[in-house]
Structure formats: C-alpha cells, structure tokens
Amino acid sequence: MLGRIHENAFLGRGMTGAPMQREHHELNNATRPVALLLAFLSACSTSVGAGADAAASADAGAGTAFPAADAMAIASDSTGTKLVVVGVGGGIWTSTDGGSTWIERAPSGLAHIQQWMSVASDSTGTNLVAVVNGFYDRPEDDPAAFSGDVWTSTDSGATWTDQTASSPAHGQEWKSVASDSSGTNLVAVSVGAIWTSTDAGVTWTNRTEASTGMGRQGWTAVASDATGTNLVAVGYGAGVWASNDGGATWTDRTPVDPRWQAAYGDQMEGWSSVASDTMGTKLVAAVDTGDIWTSVDGGATWSDTGPASSWEVWTSVASNSTGTNLVAIAELVNGDNSHVWTSTNGGRTWTDQSAASPTASGPWTAVASNAAGDHLVAIGRGVIWVH
Numbered sequence: 274m275l276g277r278i279h280e281n282a283f284l285g286r287g288m289t290g291a292p293m294q295r296e297h298h299e300l301n302n303a304t305r306p307v308a309l310l311l312a313f314l315s316a317c318s319t320s321v322g323a324g325a326d327a328a329a330s331a332d333a334g335a336g337t338a339f340p341a342a343d344a345m346a347i348a349s350d351s352t353g354t355k356l357v358v359v360g361v362g363g364g365i366w367t368s369t370d371g372g373s374t375w376i377e378r379a380p381s382g383l384a385h386i387q388q389w390m391s392v393a394s395d396s397t398g399t400n401l402v403a404v405v406n407g408f409y410d411r412p413e414d415d416p417a418a419f420s421g422d423v424w425t426s427t428d429s430g431a432t433w434t435d436q437t438a439s440s441p442a443h444g445q446e447w448k449s450v451a452s453d454s455s456g457t458n459l460v461a462v463s464v465g466a467i468w469t470s471t472d473a474g475v476t477w478t479n480r481t482e483a484s485t486g487m488g489r490q491g492w493t494a495v496a497s498d499a500t501g502t503n504l505v506a507v508g509y510g511a512g513v514w515a516s517n518d519g520g521a522t523w524t525d526r527t528p529v530d531p532r533w534q535a536a537y538g539d540q541m542e543g544w545s546s547v548a549s550d551t552m553g554t555k556l557v558a559a560v561d562t563g564d565i566w567t568s569v570d571g572g573a574t575w576s577d578t579g580p581a582s583s584w585e586v587w588t589s590v591a592s593n594s595t596g597t598n599l600v601a602i603a604e605l606v607n608g609d610n611s612h613v614w615t616s617t618n619g620g621r622t623w624t625d626q627s628a629a630s631p632t633a634s635g636p637w638t639a640v641a642s643n644a645a646g647d648h649l650v651a652i653g654r655g656v657i658w659v660h
Contacts, residue, residue, distance in 0.1 A: 344652045348394040348401070349641040351454075351594070353648025355398025356641070357430055358657065359389035365403060367430040372650055372659035378430040387420060393452040393459070396499070396644070400456025401426040402474055403433075404447035407463070421445045423461060425474040442468055442477040451497040451504075454551070458501025460520055462492035467506055469520035480520040487514070487523060496549040496556070499594075503553025505572050507544035513558060515572035528566060528575035548592040548599075551644075555596025557620055559587035565601055567620035578620040585612065591642040591649070598646025602637035602653075613637070613651065 344360045356368040357378075364379030364386070379389075388406035395401075407421015421444040422437045437443045445463035452459050459470040461477075468477045481487045490511035497504050504516045505526075512527030530542060543561040550556075556568040558575075565579030565587065579585075585603035592599050599616040601623075613626045640651040651658045 344638055344657070345389060346391045346639045347641045347650050347652055347657070348392045349643050349648070349650055350394050350398030351396040351644040352398075353643030353645075353650070355394070355429060356650055356659075357392050357394060357398075357401055357403075358652070359392045359403050361388045361390070361406075362386050365389060365392070365430060365433070369398075369429070371648060372657055378426075378433075380424070380433045380435075390447055391449045391461075393450045395452055395456030396454040399427065399429050400452070400473060401430055402450050402452055402456070402459055402461075404445075404450045404461055406448075407444045407446045421447060421463075423447065423450070423474055423477065427456075427473075436474045437477060440477060441479065448492055449494045451495045453497055453501035454499040458497070458519060460495050460497050460501070460504050460506075462495045462506050462508070464491055467492060467495070467514075467520060467523070469501075469504075471501075471519070478520075480516075481523070493544065494546045496547045498549055498553030499551035500553075503549070503571055505547050505549060505553075505556055505558070507547045507558055509543040509545075509561070510541040511544070512541060513544060513547070513566075513572060513575070517553075517571065526568075526572040526575070528577075530560075530563070530577065532564075532577075545587055546590045546601075548590045550592055550596030551594045552596075555592070555619060557590045557592055557596070557599050557601070559590045559601055560584075561588075562586050565590065565614075565620065565623070567599075569596075569619070576620075578616075578623075580614060580623050580625070588637055589639045589651075591640045593642050593646030594644040595646075598642070600640050600642060600649055600651075602640045602651055604636040613640075 344358055347356060347358045349356050354369060354371050356372050358366045364377055366375045367378045368375045390404050390406050392401065392403040402423065402425050405420050405422050422435050423442060424433045424435050426433045447461060447463045450461040457473050459474050461468050466479050467481045469480050470477050490508050492506055492508035492511055495506045502517060502519050504520050506514050512525060514523045515526045516523045542563055545559050545561040547556065547558040554569060554571050556572055558566050563584050564577050566575045567578045568575045588602055588604050590601045597619050599620050601614045603612045614623045615626055616623045638652040640649065642649050649660050
C-alpha cells in the first residue's frame with residue numbers, strides 16, 4: 274500500500290461537465306494528504322511533484338510542487354520513460370526518467386499561463402503536440418491565456434511552436450489531441466469540430482465542416498492508431514464516431530445502451546474518454562456518468578464491459594499497444610472516493626485497485642500507459658502517480 278509520499282500541488286479550480294454528468298469540485302490551494310493502494314501497479318509505485326529544479330525528486334519524502342493549477346493531461350512515449358504534463362494555467366512539464374524528476378518546458382510569456390487542455394506524444398517522446406482552450410468567459414483572467422491554438426515540439430518539449438496562430442484553426446475551444454507513432458499524422462477535437470494534420474501540425478483541416486449528419490458536436494476526446502489512419506472521437510451528446518481513412522470520412526458508431534435509455538430516455542450520454550491500441554482495432558471508451566465500453570473491431574460493435582456495480586464518473590481511460598491491459602479512472606463513486614480500475618484481458622473483467630484505500634486520491638484527471646502497459650502514470654488531486 275502506498276502511504277503519503279509528499280503533499281502536493283496542481284490544486285486549483287475543479288472541472289465541470291454537463292448536467293447529470295461530472296460534478297463540480299472546488300479545490301483550495303492548501304496541500305492535502307493522499308494515499309492510494311495500487312497493488313496491481315506494485316508496492317514500489319511512487320507519487321511525485323515537479324519543480325523548476327530538474328533534480329527534485331520524491332525519494333526524500335517530499336517533492337517540489339507544481340504551480341497551483343489544474344493538471345489536465347499527461348502523455349507517455351512507448352517506453353514510459355519520457356512523459357509530458359500540461360496544466361490549466363500551469364504550463365508544460367516534461368520528464369525523461371519515467372516521472373522521477375521534472376523540468377518546466379512551457380513557452381515564455383503568456384504561453385506559460387495558457388489554458389493547456391491536452392497533450393500527445395509520438396512513440397519516442399520526441400514529437401509532442403498540445404492544445405490550448407480558446408473559450409474565454411472569465412473577466413478576471415487575461416484573455417490572451419485563451420488563444421485557442423495548437424502547439425508542437427520536435428525536441429521533447431525543449432522548444433515549442435504555435436502552429437495555428439494565423440490559421441483557420443486559431444481560436445478553437447480545443448479539448449483533446451492525439452498523435453500517430455511518428456508525430457506526423459495528428460487529430461484534435463474542439464467543441465464543434467474534428468481537425469486533422471498530415472504534416473506534424475503545420476497545417477490543419479476541419480474534417481466535420483462539410484460532413485453530413487455530424488453537425489456541431491461537443492467533442493471531448495479523440496484517439497489514433499499508430500498510423501493515423503484509424504481514428505475515434507467521442508463527446509457529450511456526440512456519441513462515438515470512427516474513421517478509417519485518417520479523418521476524411523466519419524461513421525456514427527455509438528452503441529445502444531438500454532440501461533441508459535431506461536433511466537434517461539432520449540438524452541444522449543456524455544462520453545468522456547477514449548483510447549486505442551496501435552492497430553485501431555481494440556478500443557476502450559468511457560461515459561462520464563455511466564459505463565466502460567470496449568470494441569474489438571474498430572468501433573463497429575461495442576460491449577458494455579465495465580464494472581457492473583454502479584455507474585461511475587469516468588474521467589480518463591488508457592490502453593497498452595495491444596489493447597489487453599487497460600486502466601480507467603473515476604472522479605467519484607456514488608459521491609464517495611474516486612477509484613482506479615484495471616483490466617488485463619481487454620476489458621472483459623475489471624479490478625478496483627483503490628477499494629482498500631480509506632483516503633480518496635481524486636478527483637482523478639488523466640491517465641496514460643506505455644506500450645507494454647507496465648508503466649502507468651495518473652494525475653490525482655495534483656499528485657502525479659507513477660509506476
């Protein structure tokens with residue numbers, strides 16, 4: 274069982290969702306203790322905080338804190354060695370040792386405080402892509418922090434380039450981004466559109482603008498196979514859509530959920546997260562307040578394979594390269610502790626890895642996996658938990 278390695282940061286404003294979906298959590302800037310049982314991940318798992326000093330680590334029982342902001346997303350290379358974290362108002366941080374130490378990498382100036390929403394990595398951790406929220410509705414904040422742009426790095430995060438400042442993709446309310454194994458073919462979703470790039474983010478094409486039947490959807494997450502050919506996107510009220518031609522065309526693959534229909538009728542489910550294996554064949558997707566679904570045919574058909582005990586407020590799912598080892602994190606369980614669930618058989622069965630812990634480590638924000646599925650990284654209440 275993990276004890277309190279250190280007290281953390283990344284504490285700030287919580288996340289909100291659609292009605293009857295994600296609950297709102299107000300977090301203060303005080304540090305809070307965290308403890309979590311991750312028996313599946315091994316007893317040597319560690320929680321770490323990042324600092325400006327690249328040598329800051331958690332082995333002394335305390336780590337230098339991230340800035341007081343929400344850590345929104347995390348990505349891993351294929352080995353789990355190179356990691357990248359983005360935060361809402363907290364900039365960009367990278368690690369080259371599996372999360373033991375961290376370096377602040379955000380561009381200088383206003384880019385440092387921008388509302389970073391999502392990040393993705395190629396298989397080597399060299400080519401990175403991150404997106405900034407373009408929706409501004411808070412007078413107390415600097416509107417320049419909400420540029421709504423896509424940034425890329427070709428040197429593992431050491432330097433960054435704003436790729437959309439003067440393009441039609443500028444100003445989007447970006448939510449999620451995914452990359453193929455080379456970092457060449459990218460896909461990103463905003464509130465209203467799905468965009469793709471075939472030149473490492475230099476140019477972008479709106480793939481839903483002229484698509485029949487898609488309309489303006491509330492996209493929340495997107496995933497890609499290793500080639501950038503097979504893509505899947507999910508959203509609140511949008512359902513599940515898949516593409517097998519790099520995003521040129523899309524097909525509605527939303528499964529019918531009898532249990533949801535019995536409870537809410539025609540109201541659409543709020544899909545919150547999706548992940549893919551390297552082939553784009555085995556997929557896992559989660560409903561914000563609902564179940565976990567898996568597909569073994571690229572999204573053509575789906576099975577409700579999540580824990581049957583209760584609906585959970587799922588925030589993120591991740592898959593290894595084969596779609597066998599899966600991990601899903603939940604923000605709340607019936608108003609109680611947030612949980613971590615894992616599967617070693619492609620989602621047919623799931624194990625609650627945090628049930629024995631008396632202290633909630635959530636709300637959990639994001640989770641990532643390496644190719645083997647034996648190095649997982651998750652963000653929970655500002656602490657980055659690694660294995």
